[in-house]
Amino acid sequence: MPRFMGFVRMEEGIGMPPQALMDAMGDYIGERAGNGTFIDGGGLYGTEDAVNFVVRQGEVSRVDGPYAEAKEIVGGWSLLQYDSLEAAVADQQEFAELHAKHWPEVTVVATLRQISDGPEAPDA
Numbered sequence: 001m002p003r004f005m006g007f008v009r010m011e012e013g014i015g016m017p018p019q020a021l022m023d024a025m026g027d028y029i030g031e032r033a034g035n036g037t038f039i040d041g042g043g044l045y046g047t048e049d050a051v052n053f054v055v056r057q058g059e060v061s062r063v064d065g066p067y068a069e070a071k072e073i074v075g076g077w078s079l080l081q082y083d084s085l086e087a088a089v090a091d092q093q094e095f096a097e098l099h100a101k102h103w104p105e106v107t108v109v110a111t112l113r114q115i116s117d118g119p120e121a122p123d124a
Contacts, residue, residue, distance in 0.1 A: 004088050006078040009109040021102035041078030
């Protein structure tokens, strides 16, 4: 069964989502956890305490947040599994529509990426 990572990108420092979105997401995630689609996931704090390790030309350097240049950050993630790519895409659209309905004033990018189990190409 194909597995996927979902990411939610949004502007840094926009505040907490409205309660209506939190409630809708609770129902959405609860339903998918119950049917085995949602494996794990959660929200992420801002970049104020983030740590990056940058590898450049064989050297490793540590860069601590906050990052003044960060305008858009990953605000949440999920590990999901579906019977098909089509089912995953349809459900990711439903996830995005929850945000459009309950937090319309914020720009959110909901990204879905298939997880590689090896060197083969993703399912089509």
